[in-house]
Amino acid sequence: MTSVHEDLLTIGAFAARARLSAKALRLYDRLGLLAPAYVDESSGYRYYRAAQVERARLVALLRRLDMPLARIAEVAGAEGGEAARLLGAYWADVEARLAGQRTLAEYLRGRLSGRSEEMYGKFAVETVDVPARVVITESRHTLADELPAWIGASLGRLEAAARECGGVAAAPFVVYHAEVSTESDGPAEACVPVADEAAARAWAARQGRGRETGVRVEPAARLAYVRITKAQVAHPQILAAFEAVEEWLGREGLEPAGPCREIYFADWTAAGPEDPVCDVAFPVRAR
Incomplete structure (x- = not known):
């Protein structure tokens, strides 16, 4: 190397300073997270500057958080306060996901251990007869992660459109024509x-062809339902509510007469976690 490069460290010396292995440094280079300051064209040897030690250690620590590569690059490339904000946003996402997984694990533990009475006994199933109604609709294929945002947005659009259609005549609802999960996209x-x-x-x-909006007459039906709170609307708690209705139908000699639905009768924004906001319901008929 010429004198221009005399301040550079070999990959071995740099790895020792960064407390990393040469293998890890080669991986970071391949992933685009930490490129050498200089690569000798004839030998292929990598050289680093001492100023890169902090980034190398930061990348290693962020990888221990299972942070995706794109977000590691974003955090490592940001300045102090912004880098901290980006890390905080990522970790908030992680904690939300872990909280959901923890709840799901508890729900599955209850199912697998046969604690049906404990899981479903807290839901009181009732029935109600509803008349035929004209509904304006918006449909979408959506996965579970996107569902809450889509429900709020679509019902908001339809409630605004209802002003042109004589006004809202009853509580809005969402019908699931097929399963919506992390792998199945409905439609809803x-x-x-x-x-x-x-x-x-x-x-x-006026909406034109190709739009996933429409109008139809929802037939009169008897609904079997349970009323749930805002906190219980979250997945997977809401699954237990649907299953409670299904179990009750089996005991009563009834069967679903149409797709399941969620009926939103309360102001979602104003409601607290323990306030009733939604009925989980099935149209039913005798077997």
Whole structure:
């Protein structure tokens, strides 16, 4: 090397300063997280500057948090306060995911140990007869992670459109025409009952082809349902509510007469975690 490069460290010397292995440094280079300051074209030897030690140690620590490579690059490339903010945002996501997984594990433990009475006994199943209703709708194939945001947005759009259709005539609801999970994308259908069928059909016609909106008549039905709180709407607690209704149907000699649904009768924004906000329901009929 020329004198221009005399301040560079060999990969072995740099690895010792960074308390990492040469293998790890080669990996970081390959992943685009920490490139050598200089690579000798003839020998292929890598050389680093002492100023790169801090980034090398930071990358190693962030990898121990299972941080995705793209986010490691973002944090490592940011300045102090912004880097801390990015790390905080990532860890908040991790804790939210772990909290959900912890709840799911407890739910599955209950299922696997046969604690059905403990799981379902807290839900009181009731029935109600509902008349036929005209509904304006918006449908979407969506996975579970995207579902809450889509429900809020789609019902908001439909409630705004209901002003053109005689107003909202009953509680909005979401129908699941197939399973929505981390692997199955439904579809789900957001529905808002409206008072003026002619105006609703005119509204639907203005949406144009290719839009996932529409209008239809929801038939009269007897619904079996349980009422749940805002906290229980979260996955997987809501699964236990659906299963409680299904178990009750089996005991009562009934069966689903249509797809399951969630009926949102309360102001979601104003509700607290323990406030009732939703009915989990199935249309039912005798076997």
